[in-house]
Amino acid sequence: MKRLFAYFESRINAYPDDAPQRPPETLPGFVLHFARGVLPWLLAMSGLSVIFAAIEIILLGYLGTLVNRMTELGPERFLAEEGGRLLGMAGLQLLVLPVVSVIGALVMYQAIMGNFPQRIRWLGHRWLLGQSLGYFQDEFAGRISTRLMQTALAVREVTMKLMDVAVYIVAYFIGSLWLAATQDIWLALPFLLWAMAYAALLWVIVPRLGRVAQQQADARADMTGRIVDSYTNIATVKLFSHSAREETYARNGLDGFLQTVYRQMRLVAVQDVSVNALNALLTGAVTGLGIWLWLQGQVELGALAVAIPLALRLGNMSHWIMWEFAALFENVGTVRDGIATFAAARAVQDAPGASPLIVRDAAIRFDNLTFNYGAVLAGGRKPAVIDGMNLEIAPGEKIGLVGRSGAGKSTLVNLLLRFYDVGAGRILIDGQDIASVTQDSLRGAIGMVTQDTALLHRSVRDNIAYGRPSASDAEIWQAARMAEADVFITDLVDSKGRRGLDAHVGERGVKLSGGQRQRIAIARVALKDAPILILDEATSALDSEIEAAIQGQLDRLMQGKTVIAIAHRLSTIAAMDRLIIMDEGRIVEQGTHAELLARGGLYARLWARQSGGFLVEDEG
Numbered sequence: 150m151k152r153l154f155a156y157f158e159s160r161i162n163a164y165p166d167d168a169p170q171r172p173p174e175t176l177p178g179f180v181l182h183f184a185r186g187v188l189p190w191l192l193a194m195s196g197l198s199v200i201f202a203a204i205e206i207i208l209l210g211y212l213g214t215l216v217n218r219m220t221e222l223g224p225e226r227f228l229a230e231e232g233g234r235l236l237g238m239a240g241l242q243l244l245v246l247p248v249v250s251v252i253g254a255l256v257m258y259q260a261i262m263g264n265f266p267q268r269i270r271w272l273g274h275r276w277l278l279g280q281s282l283g284y285f286q287d288e289f290a291g292r293i294s295t296r297l298m299q300t301a302l303a304v305r306e307v308t309m310k311l312m313d314v315a316v317y318i319v320a321y322f323i324g325s326l327w328l329a330a331t332q333d334i335w336l337a338l339p340f341l342l343w344a345m346a347y348a349a350l351l352w353v354i355v356p357r358l359g360r361v362a363q364q365q366a367d368a369r370a371d372m373t374g375r376i377v378d379s380y381t382n383i384a385t386v387k388l389f390s391h392s393a394r395e396e397t398y399a400r401n402g403l404d405g406f407l408q409t410v411y412r413q414m415r416l417v418a419v420q421d422v423s424v425n426a427l428n429a430l431l432t433g434a435v436t437g438l439g440i441w442l443w444l445q446g447q448v449e450l451g452a453l454a455v456a457i458p459l460a461l462r463l464g465n466m467s468h469w470i471m472w473e474f475a476a477l478f479e480n481v482g483t484v485r486d487g488i489a490t491f492a493a494a495r496a497v498q499d500a501p502g503a504s505p506l507i508v509r510d511a512a513i514r515f516d517n518l519t520f521n522y523g524a525v526l527a528g529g530r531k532p533a534v535i536d537g538m539n540l541e542i543a544p545g546e547k548i549g550l551v552g553r554s555g556a557g558k559s560t561l562v563n564l565l566l567r568f569y570d571v572g573a574g575r576i577l578i579d580g581q582d583i584a585s586v587t588q589d590s591l592r593g594a595i596g597m598v599t600q601d602t603a604l605l606h607r608s609v610r611d612n613i614a615y616g617r618p619s620a621s622d623a624e625i626w627q628a629a630r631m632a633e634a635d636v637f638i639t640d641l642v643d644s645k646g647r648r649g650l651d652a653h654v655g656e657r658g659v660k661l662s663g664g665q666r667q668r669i670a671i672a673r674v675a676l677k678d679a680p681i682l683i684l685d686e687a688t689s690a691l692d693s694e695i696e697a698a699i700q701g702q703l704d705r706l707m708q709g710k711t712v713i714a715i716a717h718r719l720s721t722i723a724a725m726d727r728l729i730i731m732d733e734g735r736i737v738e739q740g741t742h743a744e745l746l747a748r749g750g751l752y753a754r755l756w757a758r759q760s761g762g763f764l765v766e767d768e769g
Contacts (some may be wrong), residue, residue, distance in 0.1 A: 291377025359478030
């Protein structure tokens with residue numbers, strides 16, 4: 150039995166290797182985009198549903214024939230004349246129907262139910278990983294992940310309800326009308342009128358349920374995002390004693406979700422009462438009309454034996470049908486909500502035919518560079534964060550970027566990493582425009598240590614080896630020693646008793662101090678050994694003793710690399726080959742530390758105004 154299960158479970162590839170494509174923004178196109186690889190099995194499921202409905206109608210129809218033949222033939226002649234057909238119906242009931250049911254269950258539960266949403270999650274996750282940095286900065290991480298989970302299940306449910314439930318319902322109802330009409334054309338009339346009234350009820354109630362469901366999906370994602378945001382920043386919440394404020398923030402999200410539930414339940418109550426009334430009318434009409442026709446001698450007793458159970462069966466099914474259609478529209482609402490997340494175009498994409506970056510000397514050139522983030526001033530003008538910048542960095546040169554907050558230093562680094570596309574101008578590495586090379590190869594050639602170091606919620610080994618996954622433990626320890634991280638790694642123990650390199654660091658590395666996280670980040674970049682190195686406040690989280698211990702190792706790390714360093718503590722970059730002084734997106738000065746001090750310009754003023762070694766705002 151396990152082999153049979155395993156066979157069907159392996160029919161659909163849950164993790165296709167094809168490059169992820171942007172999903173269409175229309176509902177049918179979006180669903181078909183994810184269902185295309187599963188379509189043959191969905192069609193098989195639909196075909197089996199039609200067969201199952203047809204067999205049920207055939208067996209129910211034979212009930213009337215059976216009653217009439219028993220009355221007509223009596224016990225003496227019944228088996229002799231009806232035994233063959235009775236045996237055939239028994240085979241249909243006891244053999245064919247179970248086989249169809251087993252195959253249908255294997256197709257639905259083994260092949261489709263697990264693999265289909267997992268395939269959607271895989272394709273959706275891979276597409277989202279390629280989104281720009283700005284995309285993730287504009288959304289809750291919890292909201293995006295919730296939508297990924299919800300949308301995968303919703304697409305599966307929409308597809309399966311349309312191709313299984315809806316097909317079964319249509320086939321069953323058409324068969325029911327045909328069966329009632331074969332007994333007497335008048336017996337089909339109550340069924341037809343019931344179907345029209347039922348369809349009208351579906352038309353009124355179900356789309357409203359769908360709209361509420363879409364609002365509910367958005368409210369659920371917002372609710373989850375608010376709660377996750379509080380948990381992610383729990384240290385800040387406790388530091389400022391704002392538990393009560395977070396309760397209010399979360400309650401607003403919870404209540405927004407609850408209000409959509411109230412609206413949904415009101416529609417459900419109206420739906421339930423209306424369906425019960427329609428079912429009572431159908432059963433009463435079919436029973437009354439059937440008895441009257443029998444009294445008039447227009448139908449045989451077998452017609453009643455078919456029509457009345459058929460009315461009861463449809464009545465029982467009607468609640469299930471209504472819930473299935475309500476669930477369909479609820480999932481349609483969830484899918485529509487997910488389309489906004491998954492069908493968004495990537496702001497930064499590889500150019501068609503982009504080639505890998507080939508780094509020979511690691512020379513960098515910013516050519517007439519202009520960039521803004523899209524904000525518009527009152528006069529309709531977009532403020533330029535980088536404004537017509539020209540800068541050449543020679544192979545192996547080490548430069549320091551200096552400037553007040555908002556001068557454009559971090560933006561320049563983000564543009565070099567191609568987290569954003571430039572507005573005008575070019576950035577070239579060894580003469581290659583970074584817009585024409587693949588993003589992976591570009592970032593693979595750059596190592597960066599940031600001020601706000603966030604680690605993955607994995608082991609210390611995984612975090613350091615993120616710089617080079619193929620590295621051996623010996624190489625990982627070597628990088629850790631270079632970053633002065635080995636002194637605390639050996640003593641690390643997590644809540645599950647894992648030690649040293651195996652110890653997990655918690656979400657964003659919360660189990661480590663800021664200095665420990667920074668040293669692991671430095672070890673990670675050291676292991677990567679990229680030809681271009683960016684240090685954005687790389688030692689800001691280190692105390693003076695550790696910084697002094699590690700400074701020599703950083704000097705060794707920078708050897709043979711082209712380096713861009715940003716620091717508010719000017720003493721840490723004063724020894725760089727050249728200092729680039731930025732103000733309002735432009736280069737206003739450049740030279741060595743001594744040259745700039747002698748010039749008496751902006752850098753000299755910033756140096757003079759330092760308090761405790763840190764750069765403060767220039768009041769002018």
